[in-house]
Amino acid sequence: MIEEIMVGIDLMEAHNIKINVKTGKIGVSESVELMTKVLHLSEADC
Secondary structure, three states: OHHHHHHHHHHHHHHHHHHHHHHOOHHHHHHHHHHHHHHHHHHHHO
16 A cells, blocks of 8 residues: 555656646645655655
């Protein structure tokens, strides 16, 4: 299950990077990436 979460986060980050390239909204992409990493850390502690 942890591996699935990691893969999901990787896909989300890759998707955010693509959106970032299209829209130029770097701040949004970076904040979402940080949120996904924080969520991953909190889930890893469980």
